[in-house]
Amino acid sequence: MQSVAAALVRLGEVASSPTVSRLATAFAAAGHELALVGGPVRDAFLGRVAHDLDFTTDATPDQILAIITPISEAHWDIGRQFGTIGAKIAGETVEVTTYRADSYDGESRKPDVVFGSSLEDDLLRRDFTVNALALRLPEMKLVDPSGGIDDMLEGRLRTPSSPAVSFGDDPLRMMRACRFTAQLGFLVDDETEAALIELAPSIDRISAERVNEELSKLLKTDEPRRGLELLVDSGLAARVLPELPALRLEVDEHHHHKDVYQHSLTVLEQAIGYEKARGNLVSPDLTLRLAALLHDIGKPATRKLEAGGIVSFHHHDVVGAKLARKRLRELRFDNDTIAAVSRLIELHLRFFGYTEGAWTDSAVRRYVRDAGDQLERLHILTRADVTTRNKRKADRLAFAYDDIERRMAELAEKEELAAVRPDLDGEQIMAILGIRPGREVGEAYRFLLELRLDDGPLGEEVAAERLRAWWAERSPA
CATH class of the missing domain: 3.30.460.10 (Beta Polymerase, domain 2)
Structure with a gap:
């Protein structure tokens, strides 16, 4: 100061x-x-x-x-x-x-x-x-x-009047307290913290739009972790973002897994670091930060205790994407943000299959196609999701992702990967097959797109031959 x-x-x-x-x-x-x-x-x-x-x-x-x-x-x-x-x-x-x-x-x-x-x-x-x-x-x-x-000299955050009166006047101030602990690095005093816990249910009086605005400001701070922890510890998160405290899963004495809640906060911190270091996104990037914080919210609903002390979370990516979409809609986020965050959560595990065996060019193309305009954010989220303390494992994953980004760059240079389209358009499809606009044109287009993803650019002549062969082999149905 x-x-x-x-x-x-x-x-x-x-x-x-x-x-x-x-x-x-x-x-x-x-x-x-x-x-x-x-x-x-x-x-x-x-x-x-x-x-x-x-x-x-x-x-x-x-x-x-x-x-x-x-x-x-x-x-x-x-x-x-x-x-x-x-x-x-x-x-x-x-x-x-x-x-x-x-x-x-x-x-x-x-x-x-x-x-x-x-x-x-x-x-x-x-x-x-x-x-x-x-x-x-x-x-x-x-x-x-x-x-x-x-x-300010003491690094203390407190209200000018009694916190019970201040928060009673405007309950959103409780969320501001969480934001300022992150933004300013201050700690709330004991009386203020007690009032946060006691009055947390009154946040229900505040409109979703105002809650959205304050949550977004917290996530856009340089170091939001401390504020998010206060949001959870005070009970406010249970009212406005219940999926976050739900990540604090109970530990079974016979089954062990990493702390999903702390892991998610660490992923958020690491994503912010990559966001700033890579420089390909406007910082602060709220969409990326929401995806990083919420990427594992499907785990509580999918946790299964297996034999031998193993804990599984099968399909938590798909479940998490649905939960995020529902929560962000209730918080009145715009449709583009909701779609992007849920898509990132749905795809955040895709890369880890790459470490189990080298992907074909087709798999790389599909990864790029499925990510679409969220590819850079997906790069960051995937790298940030590695929080293991095992240096050998972390280095192996980092090397693997370096490799997949290198292959994407090579394929993009050769094939204009970011704009993958079939070798033939709709007009050409109809001319070659002698058909009118309708469902069959769409089916033919999707067939050619799959060919493009599997085999790369074929050229119009080869694509036309493959299209005719596919058309001839189609069942009457």
Whole structure:
């Protein structure tokens, strides 16, 4: 953490920027208060780069609009009902919000919006003390009514008011606590942790869309493991992502297998490392991280205790893909993400057959075809799934995957593998067989596609001969 003096220097640099100085001058001229608040102030003390500029004021939304309209290139009031006005000033996006004093009624999934009258009261209703910091502008006065700076020095996460009251006002703050333990590396204090456990069922009041947003933010942190562990240990995961705590399988004294829960967290960590190192995906990649975390959620339902102390999980890939699809749909993820994550889970075991015997070119082509546009993510997930402490086994698997990627590259160069299609298209099929559009054309196309996958490019002449032979041998049915 930065010293207070260093943090104030950083805040001074922010305050002197064209955007902030223009905004501060305009509000002061209009006779209204203005303060930089929350994340930007916190991050100045943590030595982190602030990406958002959030302000709070005693001005009403109408007054905010009147002040910023003359100094902004654009403005919008999509958050007006919550007191927030957005604008683009000197090339930067800012949000200015009227002091708030809203709360939940204990039943509704949305707060009753009530505007407050003072900066200190606004800060005390915020989620955590480390976010309840403000810098009054233009006088550059630091405001910390709940001891947030001390908490940052101690690496402690706690609420400005009683955690029971704070989480009762907005239960989503419990998930934010999990996210901030990961994002900031802080630990929740004992009172906050006890409140998380006691009030976990109240997360059911929060809409699936808001839960989705907070879970996604947690997974997009650089090191989400600590936050996910708190999500599970507090009982929150049992309400919002029950498949995760279900991975903590009971250990049978006669049957032993690796800890599936800890393995899944390790796979997620390793996938994040590969995501950043390979550089072929935009990071953070939420789809990859969801697939890594959930890749083994089919194991609890498929676990079977075999003779000799063996534990099997047959078809957990297929079962897991179905479970992931159902859960992500309930959490309101978009269809593309749901399809991609479930496909990755379904395919995550496919490679391990390669280590049991060299694949034919046909098998390599099918692997690429089945992965489709998820191939790079599948590469990462498969490599990340190796968590064995047996170095010889890990090296063997890594070598095998290096080899399959090499063969993919060679076949791709020779055959345009990423766009595998039959040697003949539908029009050619109909001309050669003398048939009209219909089911038989589709059957012929699939036959030629299988030939292409098995034998590689054949050329139109050979493909036509094979097509005629197949057509002649078809049964009347």
